[in-house]
Amino acid sequence: MKHQLYEGVLTARDAKRHIPHPFTVPEDAVRLTLTLRFSPYQVHNATNMLTLTLFDPAGFRGAGHRGGDEHTVQIGPATATPGYEPGPLPPGEWIAQIDTHMIMPGEPVRYTLFVEIEQGAPEPVSAPASPRRPVARQGPGWFRGDLHSHTDHSDANRSVAELVQAARTAGLDFIFLTDHNTVSGLAEMQSMGDERLLAAGGIELTTFWGHALVLGAHTWVDWRFRPGAGDITRIAVEAAAHGQLFIIAHPQSLGDPYCTGCIWRYPEMMPGVAQLVEVWNGPWAGDSNNEPALALWYDWLNQGLRLVATAGTDTHGNDDYAQRPGFSIVYADELSEEAILRAVRAGHLYLSAGPTLHFSAQNDAGRSWTLGDEVDQPATLTVSWRDCPPGAEARLLANGRLWTAWPCEAPGERRWPVTPALADWYVVEVRADNGELLALTNPIFFAS
Template sequence: MSERGLIPQEARPGYTYHTFEVPPGVAALRVRLRYHKAGICQLYLSVFGPAGYRGTRMKPGAVGAVELELIFGAGGASLGALPGPIEPGVWRVLLDLERTQHATEYDLSVEASPEPPFLPAPPPAPHNGRSGAAWYRGELHAHSHHSDGRTDVQSVVEAARRYGLDFLALTDHYTPAGWSELKALSGPDLCVIPGMELTAHNGHANLHGLSSWVNPFVDGEGWGVNDVARAVHAQGGLFCVNHAFSLDLGWRYHRFDWTLADLMEIYHHLEGSANTSQLTLWDSLLRQGLRITGVAGTDSHDPYAGRHRLGQVFTYVYAEGLNPQALLAGLKAGRAYVSLGPRLEFVATAPGQRAGMGERLKAPSSLTLEAHLQDLAFPARVLLIKNGFYHAHQDIPVPREALALQFQDHDPQAGDYYRLEVFALPPQGGTSGHGREWDRTLVLSNPIFLE
C-alpha cells in the first residue's frame, strides 16, 4: 500500500486515519511515514491491528526530511512497536497532528513480508525490588528511544543506578514497547514501574503502574481524558497530571474531573518559574478537599545530559516494600515528598495523636508540627504553609547535617492542612528575592490533614 496526503497550514490538532488490508500468511509488516519538516510540524505515526494497538513512532526534534517507521512480527519489533503475530484483516494507521505552522505533504507506505523480524523480548528479571519498609527515592518521569528519548532503556536504567535511585518509572509517550526491557533490567537494588505518558493536544499525564496499554488518544469521539484515568485505576495504576503550566504542552482539559487525579507534578525540572504556578494550582485543589499527591519529574530525555540528567531531583516515597504495588500505595496515600537533596521527616503531634505526610489527625485545641531535616547543604528558609498560605518560617543561617525544628498552631480547625517548603537562602549580602524562589527549591512536602 502507498498513499499520499496533505497537512494544510491551517490544520488544527487532530487525527487522520488510513486503513489497509492484510492477507493471511504475512509474518512481518513495515509501516513508513515520510514528510518534510520546514519548521514546527509535529506529526506522529501509530498503528493498530485487528486485535488492537501495535505501536507509535515520533521524532519531535527532527528537521528536514522526517521518516517514521514501525516494524512488527512474531519474532520482535522495531522501536516503539509491540511484537506479536500479524493478524489478517483490516489494520488502521493513525496520524496524530500535535501542531503545525506550515503545510506539508506526506507519504504513507506499508510493506508485507513472509519472514519474521528480530529476536524475542528479554525475560523479566527474577527480582523487581526488595522487601522492607523504608523511605525510597526515585524518578517518576523518564523517556527512552522508544518515544523521544535519546538513549536506549538500558542506558536509562544504568543512569538510575549510577545516581542512586531506588525506583524508576519509564513513561514513554503513547507506547509500552520498552516495558519488557525495563523489567529485565530490574533487580533488588532498583524497582521499575511500567507506565506511559498520555500525550494529548490539551495536556500530558503520566499513567503509572500499568499492566497493559491504555488508549491515550483522547481527542477523538467517545473517549476522553476522564475515561483514561478510569482505565488506569481499573489496572490499579495512578494518574498524574504533568507540567500543568507548560504553555502549549500544559494542562487545558478544563472539564477534567480532578477527583480522578492521584498525583500532580508540583516540581518539574525543565519548567522553571512555572513551578510556582503549579504549587498555586495544587493548593487550590487541596483547599477543595481533594487528596492529590505532589511529586517531582525530571522528564528526562537523556539521563546523562544537562537538566535532563537523572539524580538532580527526587520523589521520596515511604513504602512497605520496594515493589511497584507498595510504591504506588505510598504515593496514593501521600506518603511522599519532593527533594533536590535534603531528607525530611515531617509530623504533626497533639495529645495522644501523631500523623505524618498524607495522614490525618483529629483537630486539637493546639498543634505542634515538627520538621527533621538531614543533609541540608545550604543556608535555608523553612516555611510552614497552612491551607496554601504562609503560616510561619525559620531561617537556618548555616548548612546542617541534621536539624530539628518545631512550629506551633494555636488555632487548628477541621479541614486544615499543613505542608513544608524549604528553599536555599540567597548568598550573604544578596538583596534579591524573599527566600521562596523556585530556582532555590530544596524540599516540598506533602500535606498533613486535620479532620
C-alpha cells in the same frame, strides 16, 4: 512483496486529527516496513509534528511519538522499531494512523506514507525477556525515585538499558518508565530490576490537550479524545479502580505550538476526579513552569481538594539527573510497584532535589501521623532536616501561607503545638537563596 503508497496534503485546519490509512496484510507476511515523510518540517520557530500509530486487526501495535520529518517503522515476529510491538503479523486489515500533533499555519504539509510487506518464511523468535521481580526489596522504608522518564520507545535518544544505568548511577531506588502513548519498552524495563533498583512503568498519555501519567498501566491507553467528551474522567476513574495512579503531568508547561498538549486544558479536570498532580517536572526553573503549577496545587488544597503532589524528572537524556531535578521520596511498606503506587496515592512522599526532610505530627499519647494523613485533634508538628545548601531556608506553610521560616544549612529539628482550628493543611518547603524550590512535603491535614 506488496507495496502501497499514500499521499496527502494537510493544512493548519488538519492539526490534532487522527488520519487512518488502512492496508491489508496477507497470510504469509513476515515483515512490515512503513515510511512516513513530510515537508516542510521547520516553520518559523516551531516544527510540524506528525507521528505514526499502528493497529493490527486485534488493536494497538505501537506508536512512534517523536520528532523528525521521516519516520521509518519496521515490525516483525522477533524485532520491531522501538515504540512498536514485535510479534506475529496477523492477516487482515491493519491501520497506519497519522497523528497530526502540530501543523503550523502557512505552507501546507505534503506527506507520503509507503507501506512495504515482505512475504516468506518467518524469522526465528528469540526467548522473551526474563520476568520481572514483583518485589525488589522487602520491608518498609523511604525510597527515592523517578515517576516520569522516557527512552527511544518515544522521543528520547537512549535505550531502556541506558535509562536504567542512569538511575543506578544516580543511586535511585525506583524508576518508572512512562513513554509517550506506548508501552512497548515495559517488558524490557521490568526485566532489568534487582534488589537495588525497582524498574517499573506505565504510560504518559500524551493527548493534544494535556499529558497525564498512568503509572502501573502495562497496556496501551487510548488517547484519541477531546476535552469535554468524558474520556479523561473515565480513564482516571478506571486507573484508580485498578490500583494505578493517574497523575496530571506538568499542568502549567508551555503549550502549542512549541509543545502540543503540554499545558493541561481539560476544564472538566481542574481537578475534577484527579487525585494527583505533578507539581515538579524536571529542574525547578525549567520550561515546565513549576512555580505556577505549585500555586495551582495550593489553590486546589485551599478549595478542600486533597490532591497529592508528585515530582517527575521527565528525563529524556543522560545528563538530566545532573541538572538537579526533583525526585519523589516515598515511604512504602516494601520496594515493589504496587507498594510504591499505594504509598504515593496516600500522599506518603516528599519531593526533593537534595535536602532530606521529615515532617510529622504527634499527640501526647504517642500517636503519630505522617505526610498525607489527617489529624483530628491537637498535636505537635515536627520538622527535621539535613543536606540543605548554604543560604537555604526552610519554611512552614499553613493553608499555603508562610507561617514561619528559618535558615536550614545546619541539620536540625523544630516543633510547634497546633490545634485543628488553626489551619486545614501544612507543608514544608526548602528554598535556595535565589528562591528556587529544593524540597517540598505533601501536606499534613487537620480536620476540625
